[in-house]
Amino acid sequence: MHGQTMSGWLLVALCAGTGAYGLLRLRGGRGEHREGAAGEALMGFGMAVMAVPAAVLAPPAWGWMLYAAVFGAAALRGLWLARTGAAHAHHLVGSLAMVYMAWVMAPGGAGSGHAGHAAGYAAGGIPLLTGALLLYYAVYVVCSGARLIPVAAGPGGGALAPGARQELAPACQVSMGMGMIAMLLTL
Template structure:
C-alpha cells in the first residue's frame, strides 16, 4: 500500500479490530476474513514487502469469498450483494498489487495500479455506503438487545454489525484512494 505509514497502520488497526468484532459475532466470519485480509494488505511496504505470489493467493481467497457471499442464505439480498462487492473490491486490489509487482527501483516511487474508472466506481460506492449507513448508527431505531439478566448484549447487537460494516467500508475507501 502506498501512502504515509501512519495512515497504513491506522488502517491495519481498524481492519484488525473489525475482523475481531466479526469473529466474536460468529455470523460474520466471511466479514472477518475480509477484515483480516484488509489488515494484511494495509501493512506498509517498508515493514513487509510480500512476494508477488501472495497477492495472487489473496485474490483467489477473496474471489471464493465473493462467490460464497452470493449463495442463497438467511441474509438479505442487499447484504449479500454488498458483501460480494466488498470481496470483489479486495480481488481487484489484490490483482492490482500483483500487477504492480513488488520490485523496487531503489527510490520511493508512487506508481498507480488498477484501472482509474473501476477504482472511481468503487470509491463512489463505498463513499455512498458510508454516507448512507453511517448516520443510521447515530440514531438507533431500537433499544439495545437485553440478556435475560438485564445486561446489554453488545456483541450480538445489530448496531455492532452495522458499525463493523461502516468501518470496513471506510477502510476500503482509504485503501482504494491509496491504490
C-alpha cells in the same frame, strides 16, 4: 495500499479489530447472522493483512495470488448467497474489490508500472473501476453511518438508557467501508 507508515498501521489496527469483532459475532450467531459475521471477519483480517505498510513488510511476489484466490472464493460464495439478500450482495462487491486490489498489486499487473502501462491502464488500476468502487463505498459509508444515529424511543421521545447494549456491527461496517475507501485511494 502502501501509504504513510503510521496511517497504514492505524488501518491495520482498525481492520484487525473489526475482523476480531466479526469472529466474536460468529461464535454467538445463527443462520444469516453467522454468515454475515464470517464475511465481515474475513474482510477485516484480509484488509488488515493487505494494509500492512510495505516499508515494514514487503509482500511476497506471490502474495497477490493468495489474496485473489481467497477473495475469489469468497466472491463465488457471495454470488451464490446474493440471491437471498442485499447484505450478501455487499459482501460480493467487497470480495470483488479485494480481488481487484490484489490484481493491481501483482508484479506485472496494473500496479507494477510495466505490463499495466502496456495494456493501456494507469499505474493504479482501471480509473473508471476504481472510481466506481470509491463511489459505491462512499454511498455505503454515508448510508450505514446514518443508521448509527439514535432515533426516539417512542411517542415521548427519549434516548437509549445508559448501559443499554448496542450492537457494534453497524459501526464496524462503517469503519470497514472507510478502510476500503482509504485502500482504494492509495491505488
